[in-house]
Amino acid sequence: MKKSIVLVGFMGSGKSTVGRRTAKLLNCPFIDSDNLIEERCGSINTIFETQGEKQFRIIESDIIKEVLIQKKMVVFSIGGGGFCSSRNVKICLDNAVIFYLNCTFENCYDRIRRNENRPLAKKGKKWLMKLYNSRLPYYNNAAFTIDSDKSVNETAKEIILFYNRIKKS
Numbered sequence: 001m002k003k004s005i006v007l008v009g010f011m012g013s014g015k016s017t018v019g020r021r022t023a024k025l026l027n028c029p030f031i032d033s034d035n036l037i038e039e040r041c042g043s044i045n046t047i048f049e050t051q052g053e054k055q056f057r058i059i060e061s062d063i064i065k066e067v068l069i070q071k072k073m074v075v076f077s078i079g080g081g082g083f084c085s086s087r088n089v090k091i092c093l094d095n096a097v098i099f100y101l102n103c104t105f106e107n108c109y110d111r112i113r114r115n116e117n118r119p120l121a122k123k124g125k126k127w128l129m130k131l132y133n134s135r136l137p138y139y140n141n142a143a144f145t146i147d148s149d150k151s152v153n154e155t156a157k158e159i160i161l162f163y164n165r166i167k168k169s
């Protein structure tokens with residue numbers, strides 16, 4: 001069986017757009033953890049407001065595990081905090097090839113600052129920059145780091161190039 005591809009990275013790094021394109025090029029299903037959470041549990045904003053971030057992380061972690069232990073190859077993009085616990089890092093590394101979409105803080109911030117659907121994006125630039133820096137050690141557990149400050153197509157093609165190399169080795 002081919003291993004799934006997991007895309008990780010900060011909010012606004014392009015995981016969903018690049019993931020969708022990568023899946024299309026590979027002709028395999030695309031799954032977005034946030035979409036799956038919203039389908040099952042309602043909006044992420046509401047989950048944060050009514051149940052708190054801790055409960056959101058539990059739901060997120062369960063979904064990551066569920067998607068990755070099923071035996072189908074998928075391209076899976078997970079929320080910016082989904083790769084930031086040792087438990088989730090292990091599940092991902094054991095079951096998939098992980099690509100970190102590396103995007104500068106300024107570019108991520110530009111893309112998320114006006115977005116109403118991300119509860120953490122409302123916390124202000126300074127706070128977000130600290131969060132960004134605190135997550136880098138987790139993201140660096142990925143097998144590959146891909147610079148995502150280029151076109152969606154180029155980024156997706158680079159992911160596929162690296163993925164095909166490991167399949168052969």
Ligand code: S3P
Nearest residue numbers: 010011012034079080081118119
């Ligand atoms: C979060 C990122 C979001 C979403 C939630 C929390 C985070 O996903 O899971 O708002 O902690 O970084 P995206 O990275 O897709 O925006």
